[in-house]
Amino acid sequence: MDTVTQDLVNQGKMLPLMEEFYTIQGEGFHTGTAAYFIRVGGCDVGCHWCDVKESWNADLHPPTSINTISEAASKHGKTVVVTGGEPLMWDMEPLTTELVRAGMKVHIETSGAYEPSGHWDWFCLSPKKTKLPVDKAYELADELKMIIYNKHDFEFAEQQAAKVGAKTHLFLQPEWSKREQVTPLIVDYVMNNPKWRVSLQTHKYLNIP
Numbered sequence: 001m002d003t004v005t006q007d008l009v010n011q012g013k014m015l016p017l018m019e020e021f022y023t024i025q026g027e028g029f030h031t032g033t034a035a036y037f038i039r040v041g042g043c044d045v046g047c048h049w050c051d052v053k054e055s056w057n058a059d060l061h062p063p064t065s066i067n068t069i070s071e072a073a074s075k076h077g078k079t080v081v082v083t084g085g086e087p088l089m090w091d092m093e094p095l096t097t098e099l100v101r102a103g104m105k106v107h108i109e110t111s112g113a114y115e116p117s118g119h120w121d122w123f124c125l126s127p128k129k130t131k132l133p134v135d136k137a138y139e140l141a142d143e144l145k146m147i148i149y150n151k152h153d154f155e156f157a158e159q160q161a162a163k164v165g166a167k168t169h170l171f172l173q174p175e176w177s178k179r180e181q182v183t184p185l186i187v188d189y190v191m192n193n194p195k196w197r198v199s200l201q202t203h204k205y206l207n208i209p
Ligand SMILES: C[S@@+](CC[C@H](N)C(=O)[O-])C[C@H]1O[C@@H](n2cnc3c(N)ncnc32)[C@H](O)[C@@H]1O
Pocket: 043, 049, 050, 051, 052, 083, 084, 085, 086, 087, 109, 110, 111, 112, 125, 126, 145, 147, 173, 174, 175, 176, 177, 201
């Protein structure tokens, strides 16, 4: 990458764009609602069950101007979901300013492992044991979405729930490859602990992106 492009990426004026697609939000609080997804490359959190490992190496994804990204997004409805990779590895101020200017509601999917930047109308925090969220991420969380891979993850989910505000919506989501084993455990857990809700990756059942 030339130094001019590198500078623009460092300033958040260009971002390594992996893919963008208009679909239905499959997970969490806004499940079932139309949204334009922007998937930014780069992540070093290292979840062994990550369903987008192709996103990890930012160098594989072309630096793309935020104006180009925002223009494409604003042609599709009113909600944008910025995901990754780990979007907070980058300065999100320029992109989110542009999206707000275009009249979009701006949501994020994040592990919270990096200091939050940007403007977020909805902040979905999905903490990971390998790189815990920073304090600010717990403060901003509208939604806490814990991935359950095995029975020990319920304890981690409770520890994380203790760190968010009283208004944060709490979700337990089966890790996809373990869904047959853990979904029944989640169902029982939510019936016994009704502050939690079940979240399924409904887009995978619907065969949409
Ligand atoms: C791919 S991540 C990208 C955003 C950010 N890095 C994060 O982890 O929140 C988007 C969402 O998918 C969840 N996720 C990733 N792999 C999953 C899997 N195998 N099963 C269930 N959820 C998964 C993450 O926890 C996160 O909530």
